[in-house]
Amino acid sequence: MTRYQMNSKHAGMALDRGVQGVLGRPVPRIDGIAKVTGAATYALEHPVGNLAYGVAVTAPVGKGRVTSIDTAAARALPGVIDVIAGDGSLPRDTPVFGRPDAPLYDGTIGSYGEVVGVAIAESFEAARAGAMAVTVRCEAIPGRFDIRDGQDDALATPEGALLPDTVVGDIETAMREAPVTLDVTYTTPTQVHAAMEPYGSIASWDGDRLTLRAPVQLVTGGIAIIARSLGIRPEDIRILSPFIGGGFGGKTATADMLLAAVAARRLGRPVKVALSRRQTFHATYGRSETIQRIRLGAGPDGRLTAIGQDSLVGQKAGASAFFEPVALGAVALYAGANRSFTTRTAQVDLTARGPVRAPGEAVGMLGLECAMDEMAEKLGLDPIEFRKLNEPSVDPSTGKPFSTRRLVDCYDEGARRFGWAERERRREGDWLIGHGMATASRVNFLAKATARVRLGPDGRAAVETDMTDLGTGTYTILAQVAGEALGIPVEGIDVRLGDSEYPSGSGSGGSFGAASSASSVALACEDIVAELARRMGAASADMTLKDGHAIAGNRRVALSELVGASPIEGLGTIEPGSNSASWSQSTHGAQFAEVAVHAVTGEVRVRRMLAVFDCGRVLNHRTARSQAIGGMIWGIGYALHEHAVVDPRTGAYVNRDLAEYHVPANADVPQIEVFFIEEIDRQANPVGAKGLGEAGISGAGAAVANAVHDACGVRVRDYPITPDKLLAGLPPVR
Structure with missing residues (x-):
C-alpha cells in the first residue's frame, strides 16, 4: 500500500514517467455511450422487485407547531399501504453541511415545507394521492423570513470556520486617508439547487443491513449522517451511486433517503421515495442570500x-x-x-x-x-x-x-x-x-482518498473506489491516470465507482474530487509498477510501460505474462499534510x-x-x-x-x-x-x-x-x- 501525505513538493512518480500519452488528451467519456443510450442506471432507475412508493408530507407553515395530523382519508384511498406521520421516526429536515445527523420530527416547524410524514402505496400515483389527502394542522407564529430581520443579533464567525474573519491593518483609517475610495453594497438573493435529476432514493433492508440506491456525492460522509439519523452502525449501510444526474453540493444525505429507509424498515419491503420539484426547494438546502x-x-x-x-x-x-x-x-x-x-x-x-x-x-x-x-x-x-x-x-x-x-x-x-x-x-x-x-x-483543496487498482492476468486493469461521478468525467480521468501510469490504453481500464464497499474516496465536492481521487489511483499504480519492475529485474525508474508491455534491459514483456495467474494489486491513499497550511x-x-x-x-x-x-x-x-x-x-x-x-x-x-x-x-x-x-x-x-x-x-x-x-x-x-x-x-x- 502506498500512503502519501502532502508535506512537501512532490517529486514525481510513474505517472510522470508514463509514455502512453493518454493523460490530458481530450478522450471522450468512457461512460458516454451508456448515458446517451439510457443504459446508465441512476438512483431511481435501479430494477428492484416488490417495490413500494413513498411521497413526502410536508408542513404548510414557515414557523410554528403541528397541532394535529389526520391520516384517515389517506389510508382509505385505494393502493395506500401506510402513512407514517408525527411519530418521531422521520426527519423534519435535511442534514446540512456541518451537522452529523438530521433533526427528527418533534412537532415544531422551523421552515416552510419541513417533512412531517410519508405516504406509502403500491404505485407512485397512489402514494401522491395519499400524501395530498393527509391533513396537517398547524399553529403558526411569526418568523424571520429575511436576513435583515436577523441582522441585529447576527452571529459572528465561529472558531474553526472554513473562512475565519480576516482583518489586517486598519481599514477604517486607510479608507479615510485614501485619495480615491469606493464604499458600496451588493446583494445576492436566495438560490436553490435545480439539478436535472430529482432527489430520490430506493431503500431495502436485509435483516439489519440497509442498502440505499441514491445519488450521494460524498459516500463515506453520507453513510455517517444516515447512520446517526437512523441509529444504526455505519458498517450496516451500503450505498450504491454509480451515476448522479447533477449534484452541485446538494446531494449528500437528503430527506428522501431517510424517508425511504424508515418506510422500508416499517414495511419489510423496498421503498422508493422521490421529492417533487416543489418539495426540493424546501426540503433540501440552498444558497444563502x-x-x-x-x-x-x-x-x-x-x-x-x-x-x-x-x-x-x-x-x-x-x-x-x-x-x-x-x-x-x-x-x-x-x-x-x-x-x-x-x-x-x-x-x-x-x-x-x-x-x-x-x-x-x-x-x-x-x-x-x-x-x-x-x-x-x-x-x-x-x-x-x-x-x-x-x-x-x-x-x-x-x-x-x-x-x-x-x-x-x-x-x-x-x-x-x-x-x-x-x-x-x-x-x-x-x-x-x-x-x-x-x-x-x-x-x-485536497481531501483524503483511497483507491484500489488491480492488474489482471489478461493485462487489463480495474480501478475501484467509492468516488462518484456527477457527470464531471471521473470515470474517464481515472482511466486516463491508470492508463498512463501502467502503460495501458484507456479501453484496457475498467473503472468502478460509487459503491461504499470499495475503498473510501474523496467524493465529489469542493473541486477536490478529480485531484484527490486521481492522486489515490496514481499512488495505487505505484505499488503495481514497483512489483512489475521487480519481476522484470529492473528499477522502476529504468522501466518503460507502454501498450500493455514492460520494457527494460533490452526486454519487452507483455504485462499479462508478468502478472501470471494472480492479479497484482495496489492500494493508494492520499491525504492533506502541511502543504495546505504552508502554501496559498x-x-x-x-x-x-x-x-x-x-x-x-x-x-x-x-x-x-x-x-x-x-x-x-x-x-x-x-x-x-x-x-x-x-x-x-x-x-x-x-x-x-x-x-x-x-x-x-x-x-x-x-x-x-x-x-x-x-x-x-x-x-x-x-x-x-x-x-x-x-x-x-x-x-x-x-x-x-x-x-x-x-x-x-x-x-x-x-x-x-x-x-x-x-x-x-x-x-x-x-x-x-x-x-x-x-x-x-x-x-x-x-
Missing part, C-alpha cells in the same frame, strides 16, 4: 491601500454552523495593506443553507469583481491594468507563498483571444453593445463577456463569453472544458436569472418550480470559449492538478454584469440584473 459591503481605497496610481468585503448571510436557526463564505475567493486575490473580510450570520426561519457550487466565490465574486470595475472607472484605468497593478507576490492576507499563480498570464491570453484592446462600446439599432471582464478565483493554493482565471442591452425593453442578451484558467495539470481537456463551460453558463444565470423569491408572510418560495425559478435556457447561452494556462502544481497533490469544477462559475456573472454596465451605463448592485432594474436607470426613449 448575501449583503456584501465592499470597500476599496487607492492612491492616484491605482494601487490599493484598503480592501474589504464584509458580509451578512443567513442560516436556518439552529441548523448548523455552516455559512456562505462570501469572501473565500477574495482573501488572497488582491494586494492592499489594510484588509477586512468578515462574515456575520443572521438566524432565519428559512430552509437550511449549505454548499452550492463554489460556496463563497460564486456570489462573492459578483460583488467584488463589479466593485473592482467601479473603482477602475473612478481611477480612469483599464479594468485589467487595475487588477495587474494589485497583483500580489505572496498571499496578501497570510504572507504564504503561492503554490502556482498564473493569473496575469490568464489576463493577457484572455485579452488577446477576446480582442479586449479592440473592443468598443457601440449601438446596433436599439441594442447597446458592451464588454466586461472579471477575475475567477477558487481556493484549492487557488485556481485562477480571467472571464470575458460581450452583451447587448435593449435600450427600450431592458432585455439583456449575452453574445459571447471567453475564459482562460490556470488549474494546474489538465487531466482531460475535453471534460475540463465542459466543466468550465457549465460553470460559466451558471454564472449567466446568477447574473441575470436566478432568484428564489420568499413570501415574507409565510417563508415559502413563491416560484418553487422550473417554470418560475429561471435558469439559462439554450437561447440564453452564447458561444463560449475556454482555454488553459497549464503548469503542474507540485505543491498541490501528486498529479499536480487543481480544482476546476467550481472555478468556471466564479467571476462569470461579474463579467456579464460589467459588460451590461459598459453597454448602457447602468450599474445594478442588487442581483439578478432584470429589465425593470435596468429600465429604472436608462434614459427615457424619445
Whole structure:
C-alpha cells in the first residue's frame, strides 16, 4: 500500500514517467455511450422487485407547531399501504453541511415545507394521492423570513470556520486617508439547487443491513449522517451511486433517503421515495442570500491601500454552523495593506443553507469583481491594468507563498483571444453593445482518498473506489491516470465507482474530487509498477510501460505474462499534510463577456463569453472544458436569472418550480470559449492538478454584469440584473 501525505513538493512518480500519452488528451467519456443510450442506471432507475412508493408530507407553515395530523382519508384511498406521520421516526429536515445527523420530527416547524410524514402505496400515483389527502394542522407564529430581520443579533464567525474573519491593518483609517475610495453594497438573493435529476432514493433492508440506491456525492460522509439519523452502525449501510444526474453540493444525505429507509424498515419491503420539484426547494438546502459591503481605497496610481468585503448571510436557526463564505475567493486575490473580510450570520426561519457550487466565490465574486470595475472607472484605468497593478507576490492576507499563480498570464491570453484592446462600446439599432471582464478565483483543496487498482492476468486493469461521478468525467480521468501510469490504453481500464464497499474516496465536492481521487489511483499504480519492475529485474525508474508491455534491459514483456495467474494489486491513499497550511493554493482565471442591452425593453442578451484558467495539470481537456463551460453558463444565470423569491408572510418560495425559478435556457447561452494556462502544481497533490469544477462559475456573472454596465451605463448592485432594474436607470426613449 502506498500512503502519501502532502508535506512537501512532490517529486514525481510513474505517472510522470508514463509514455502512453493518454493523460490530458481530450478522450471522450468512457461512460458516454451508456448515458446517451439510457443504459446508465441512476438512483431511481435501479430494477428492484416488490417495490413500494413513498411521497413526502410536508408542513404548510414557515414557523410554528403541528397541532394535529389526520391520516384517515389517506389510508382509505385505494393502493395506500401506510402513512407514517408525527411519530418521531422521520426527519423534519435535511442534514446540512456541518451537522452529523438530521433533526427528527418533534412537532415544531422551523421552515416552510419541513417533512412531517410519508405516504406509502403500491404505485407512485397512489402514494401522491395519499400524501395530498393527509391533513396537517398547524399553529403558526411569526418568523424571520429575511436576513435583515436577523441582522441585529447576527452571529459572528465561529472558531474553526472554513473562512475565519480576516482583518489586517486598519481599514477604517486607510479608507479615510485614501485619495480615491469606493464604499458600496451588493446583494445576492436566495438560490436553490435545480439539478436535472430529482432527489430520490430506493431503500431495502436485509435483516439489519440497509442498502440505499441514491445519488450521494460524498459516500463515506453520507453513510455517517444516515447512520446517526437512523441509529444504526455505519458498517450496516451500503450505498450504491454509480451515476448522479447533477449534484452541485446538494446531494449528500437528503430527506428522501431517510424517508425511504424508515418506510422500508416499517414495511419489510423496498421503498422508493422521490421529492417533487416543489418539495426540493424546501426540503433540501440552498444558497444563502448575501449583503456584501465592499470597500476599496487607492492612491492616484491605482494601487490599493484598503480592501474589504464584509458580509451578512443567513442560516436556518439552529441548523448548523455552516455559512456562505462570501469572501473565500477574495482573501488572497488582491494586494492592499489594510484588509477586512468578515462574515456575520443572521438566524432565519428559512430552509437550511449549505454548499452550492463554489460556496463563497460564486456570489462573492459578483460583488467584488463589479466593485473592482467601479473603482477602475473612478481611477480612469483599464479594468485589467487595475487588477495587474494589485497583483500580489505572496498571499496578501497570510504572507504564504503561492503554490502556482498564473493569473496575469490568464489576463493577457484572455485579452488577446477576446480582442479586449479592440473592443468598443457601440449601438446596433436599439441594442447597446458592451464588454466586461472579471477575475475567477477558487481556493484549492485536497481531501483524503483511497483507491484500489488491480492488474489482471489478461493485462487489463480495474480501478475501484467509492468516488462518484456527477457527470464531471471521473470515470474517464481515472482511466486516463491508470492508463498512463501502467502503460495501458484507456479501453484496457475498467473503472468502478460509487459503491461504499470499495475503498473510501474523496467524493465529489469542493473541486477536490478529480485531484484527490486521481492522486489515490496514481499512488495505487505505484505499488503495481514497483512489483512489475521487480519481476522484470529492473528499477522502476529504468522501466518503460507502454501498450500493455514492460520494457527494460533490452526486454519487452507483455504485462499479462508478468502478472501470471494472480492479479497484482495496489492500494493508494492520499491525504492533506502541511502543504495546505504552508502554501496559498487557488485556481485562477480571467472571464470575458460581450452583451447587448435593449435600450427600450431592458432585455439583456449575452453574445459571447471567453475564459482562460490556470488549474494546474489538465487531466482531460475535453471534460475540463465542459466543466468550465457549465460553470460559466451558471454564472449567466446568477447574473441575470436566478432568484428564489420568499413570501415574507409565510417563508415559502413563491416560484418553487422550473417554470418560475429561471435558469439559462439554450437561447440564453452564447458561444463560449475556454482555454488553459497549464503548469503542474507540485505543491498541490501528486498529479499536480487543481480544482476546476467550481472555478468556471466564479467571476462569470461579474463579467456579464460589467459588460451590461459598459453597454448602457447602468450599474445594478442588487442581483439578478432584470429589465425593470435596468429600465429604472436608462434614459427615457424619445
